[in-house]
Amino acid sequence: MELVCPAGSFPALKAAVDNGADTVYFGFKDATNARHFKGLNFDQRRAEKGIDYARARGVKVYCAINTYPQPSGWQAWQTAVDMAAGLGVNALIAADMGVLGYAAERHPDLNLHLSVQGCATNYEALNYYQQQFGIKRAVLPRVLSLAQVEHVAAHSPVELEVFAFGSLCIMAEGRCYLSSYLTDESPNTCGACSPAKAVRWEETPQGLESRLNGVLIDRYKEGENAGYPTLCKGRFEVEGNVYHSMEEPTSLNTLDLIPELQRIGIEAVKIEGRQRSPAYVAQVVDIWRQALDAAARSPETYQPQPSWNQTLSDLSEGSTTTIGAYHRAWQ
Amino acid sequence: MSDQTMQLSLGPVLYFWQKQDLLNFYASVAETPVDIIYLGETVCSKRREMRFNDWIQLAEELTACGKQVVLSTLALLEAESELKTLRRLCDNGNFKVEANDIAAVQLLSQAGIEFVTGPSINIYNLPVLKQLHKSGMRRWVMPVELGAETLQELLSQADADGIGETLETEVFAWGRLPLAYAARCFTARYRNLPKDNCSFCCIEYPEGIQSRSQEGAELFTMNGIQTLSGECYNLEFELPRMQAMGVDIVRLSPELNGMEEVIQRFHERIHADASAVDNRIPLGQGQCNGYWYGKPGMEWVEQHSM
Numbered sequence: 250m251e252l253v254c255p256a257g258s259f260p261a262l263k264a265a266v267d268n269g270a271d272t273v274y275f276g277f278k279d280a281t282n283a284r285h286f287k288g289l290n291f292d293q294r295r296a297e298k299g300i301d302y303a304r305a306r307g308v309k310v311y312c313a314i315n316t317y318p319q320p321s322g323w324q325a326w327q328t329a330v331d332m333a334a335g336l337g338v339n340a341l342i343a344a345d346m347g348v349l350g351y352a353a354e355r356h357p358d359l360n361l362h363l364s365v366q367g368c369a370t371n372y373e374a375l376n377y378y379q380q381q382f383g384i385k386r387a388v389l390p391r392v393l394s395l396a397q398v399e400h401v402a403a404h405s406p407v408e409l410e411v412f413a414f415g416s417l418c419i420m421a422e423g424r425c426y427l428s429s430y431l432t433d434e435s436p437n438t439c440g441a442c443s444p445a446k447a448v449r450w451e452e453t454p455q456g457l458e459s460r461l462n463g464v465l466i467d468r469y470k471e472g473e474n475a476g477y478p479t480l481c482k483g484r485f486e487v488e489g490n491v492y493h494s495m496e497e498p499t500s501l502n503t504l505d506l507i508p509e510l511q512r513i514g515i516e517a518v519k520i521e522g523r524q525r526s527p528a529y530v531a532q533v534v535d536i537w538r539q540a541l542d543a544a545a546r547s548p549e550t551y552q553p554q555p556s557w558n559q560t561l562s563d564l565s566e567g568s569t570t571t572i573g574a575y576h577r578a579w580q
Numbered sequence: 581m582s583d584q585t586m587q588l589s590l591g592p593v594l595y596f597w598q599k600q601d602l603l604n605f606y607a608s609v610a611e612t613p614v615d616i617i618y619l620g621e622t623v624c625s626k627r628r629e630m631r632f633n634d635w636i637q638l639a640e641e642l643t644a645c646g647k648q649v650v651l652s653t654l655a656l657l658e659a660e661s662e663l664k665t666l667r668r669l670c671d672n673g674n675f676k677v678e679a680n681d682i683a684a685v686q687l688l689s690q691a692g693i694e695f696v697t698g699p700s701i702n703i704y705n706l707p708v709l710k711q712l713h714k715s716g717m718r719r720w721v722m723p724v725e726l727g728a729e730t731l732q733e734l735l736s737q738a739d740a741d742g743i744g745e746t747l748e749t750e751v752f753a754w755g756r757l758p759l760a761y762a763a764r765c766f767t768a769r770y771r772n773l774p775k776d777n778c779s780f781c782c783i784e785y786p787e788g789i790q791s792r793s794q795e796g797a798e799l800f801t802m803n804g805i806q807t808l809s810g811e812c813y814n815l816e817f818e819l820p821r822m823q824a825m826g827v828d829i830v831r832l833s834p835e836l837n838g839m840e841e842v843i844q845r846f847h848e849r850i851h852a853d854a855s856a857v858d859n860r861i862p863l864g865q866g867q868c869n870g871y872w873y874g875k876p877g878m879e880w881v882e883q884h885s886m
Binding site: 318347348351426429464494495573574 | 876
């Protein structure tokens with residue numbers, strides 16, 4: 250399986266390439282991609298440099314233009330698609346049908362991948378994107394169980410890529426407006442969930458508080474591990490009970506599932522984390538390279554090394570990992 | 581888009597209700613001046629108080645009452661059994677269908693059947709409107725996170741492009757906003773039940789379960805795998821602007837209690853002299869309209885359009 254790794258910056262791209270990525274993916278420095286964070290991403294010059302670095306080492310490059318332009322922004326998305334095509338990326342990862350349609354018509358030689366933000370969870374939806382835009386691959390949302398992924402894979406008209414490691418969206422991607430409900434930005438509109446500009450931390454007599462646009466997301470007792478206030482990982486009150494009503498802070502880790510994913514015909518596994526540091530990317534990619542190589546050598550006897558899982562847990566949100574929706578009981 | 585007076589629609593019931601409650605609800609709204617009624621289960625395929633034939637029978641009855649009926653499809657399709665139900669709905673041969681996933685768009689366009697798209701279909705710009713129009717979409721419901729400015733621009737573009745004439749625009753204008761769909765059932769999670777053995781416990785919460793911040797701010801309403809807004813979206817004061825920009829249909833989202841009053845109120849605002857209803861206190865508590873103004877959805881902006 251192809252190892253697709255995050256490149257939020259040139260140093261992160263280098264880290265991914267140097268540690269065994271088959272492919273790196275990046276976005277431009279604007280709202281056209283779903284990791285629109287300050288100080289991240291690439292302008293044209295940096296993108297050229299990054300692509301040169303990757304190509305020289307036999308690594309492919311994908312470009313994510315996977316948010317949803319509104320009329321006022323259409324021009325910027327169009328420009329981004331043209332730039333990606335001009336850079337000669339190996340594939341464009343897009344979600345919006347307008348963007349896909351424009352790319353397919355204007356740049357017929359450009360490979361198109363349906364982004365996870367396109368939220369295709371079944372093969373009939375994939376048929377539509379394949380027939381209308383000629384997509385070559387789709388990234389599946391993190392809402393399907395392994396049995397469901399297998400079923401989609403058996404009927405899919407295109408290659409499938411799944412999330413292997415990193416932050417865990419529990420909502421169907423591309424259809425979650427929780428962030429814009431509390432702040433004025435969502436992944437769809439601005440490429441940001443729970444945007445940093447809306448975050449406030451405060452020490453109070455009740456403990457450390459995290460707020461998003463004034464709304465209390467969580468309150469930590471002394472010694473408790475405080476995480477970024479992604480709002481679906483907040484502790485809220487339901488009929489008098491205060492708990493993580495949607496999801497605990499935890500990360501997705503599917504090292505254990507590699508042979509299964511291989512068997513059911515998944516083409517590529519994706520590491521989430523363009524917002525992460527180069528050091529994080531280096532460690533995660535290194536472990537996944539070792540794991541994929543080990544599984545390719547002997548799928549029957551493959552076992553993830555305990556040290557891999559330990560390192561990945563240490564790097565994870567809340568220092569815990571889960572296989573998420575792949576395991577039906579988690580749902 | 582047309583110059584006619586806007587129509588009122590009643591969106592699909594998003595909660596899981598007892599069959600008798602549901603039938604009673606529709607019996608009472610059949611008497612109200614709502615023009616279009618969307619029927620069907622859009623949230624969870626395990627909710628089976630109403631079978632396919634029950635929905636069809638209800639659709640026929642409401643049609644006989646003079647309502648235009650549209651069958652709504654599931655928003656998050658993960659299993660083959662769900663696709664099977666979807667095929668049946670799309671092949672019903674009589675009633676219009678509201679596609680809430682691209683799978684439905686695929687089936688309907690392949691069959692050459694014109695359709696409606698619901699609020700979970702991501703239509704943010706003109707090329708997408710055109711693409712889906714080409715596939716057979718003749719009515720669309722704007723995604724709830726979009727606001728008046730974007731809508732205005734989109735509708736002018738659609739008119740300039742010529743598709744406006746054969747495309748109706750519907751705006752979600754009252755009710756708890758559908759904000760997200762998940763792998764996980766939050767109601768079952770709250771009750772410490774596994775999703776595969778959930779005892780259909782969401783039927784005990786016909787208005788969903790409120791979740792609040794630790795300071796008591798209403799945030800979200802848990803409705804099975806769906807997350808709705810905690811506050812009630814209310815665009816009743818924006819109707820003149822909607823009418824002026826060419827919105828065709830105004831959607832109200834069902835709540836178990838008080839729906840006739842909401843329908844009546846919107847009907848009066850659309851049809852009668854608005855001043856006749858002006859002085860009444862807005863419906864319900866905890867309202868929001870931020871999205872319409874391009875602000876955080878949970879906010880309430882005082883209107884200037886009246």
